[in-house]
Amino acid sequence: MRADIVAGTVFPDYELTDHAGKRRTLSELQGPDPMILVLSRGGYCPKDLRQAEGLVHLYREMEVGYSRLVTISTDNMLTTNEYRTGVGAQVHAGRVMKFASAKDITAKAATIKAYVRQAIAVEKAGLRMKRKKTSDSPVPEELRERLRSDPRFKRAFEALTPGRQRSYLYHFAAAKQSATRVARIEKAMPAIFEGRGFLERR
Numbered sequence: 001m002r003a004d005i006v007a008g009t010v011f012p013d014y015e016l017t018d019h020a021g022k023r024r025t026l027s028e029l030q031g032p033d034p035m036i037l038v039l040s041r042g043g044y045c046p047k048d049l050r051q052a053e054g055l056v057h058l059y060r061e062m063e064v065g066y067s068r069l070v071t072i073s074t075d076n077m078l079t080t081n082e083y084r085t086g087v088g089a090q091v092h093a094g095r096v097m098k099f100a101s102a103k104d105i106t107a108k109a110a111t112i113k114a115y116v117r118q119a120i121a122v123e124k125a126g127l128r129m130k131r132k133k134t135s136d137s138p139v140p141e142e143l144r145e146r147l148r149s150d151p152r153f154k155r156a157f158e159a160l161t162p163g164r165q166r167s168y169l170y171h172f173a174a175a176k177q178s179a180t181r182v183a184r185i186e187k188a189m190p191a192i193f194e195g196r197g198f199l200e201r202r
Helices: 026-030 046-064 077-087 102-107 109-125 141-149 151-159 162-173 178-193
Strands: 015-017 023-025 035-039 068-072
Touching: 023 026, 026 035, 026 068, 035 046, 046 068, 046 162, 102 109, 141 151, 141 162, 141 178, 151 162, 151 178, 162 178
Parallel strands: 035 068
Antiparallel strands: 015 023
16 A cells, blocks of 8 residues: 555545446546545455445445445456456446356356347447436426425525435435325425535534
């Protein structure tokens, strides 16, 4: 570990190759949102593997809390993608197949080959998955009504960072009952007026 990387200092804005082969800086990955950065020894380490599995299980909560999760490791791209699939890392697009035995693989050989051919064709065509925007998230009707009827609240919500907006949209939409959605919106209003995100403390 570098001597200047200590608590309270600004972490270096490294530019490294991501799992898709694209050069990315940490600041680009973070954007306007908080970020959890994990320094991993790699897929060979059982402790790091177990930690990664635990973080993946918590990712939903991180997403709701408008946080990013980024891992830096010494693995090559092949090992990195195997590692991501193994721990169940979330991707924007992809197919994951799990097998309990060699017989399962043999039985699904035709499907596997078809997926591989599709992946090769996509790569050759240079196609890329478009990143989701806040505008892609569903807005509950109860929130739409509150935004229409309360201009001050509308301004406060629109002033939030995209990550904070997405965290609230997910939280509100996750409720099955309209009354619950209304209650969640009313409970969140003070924090929204203060510019805070879902579950963000003062």
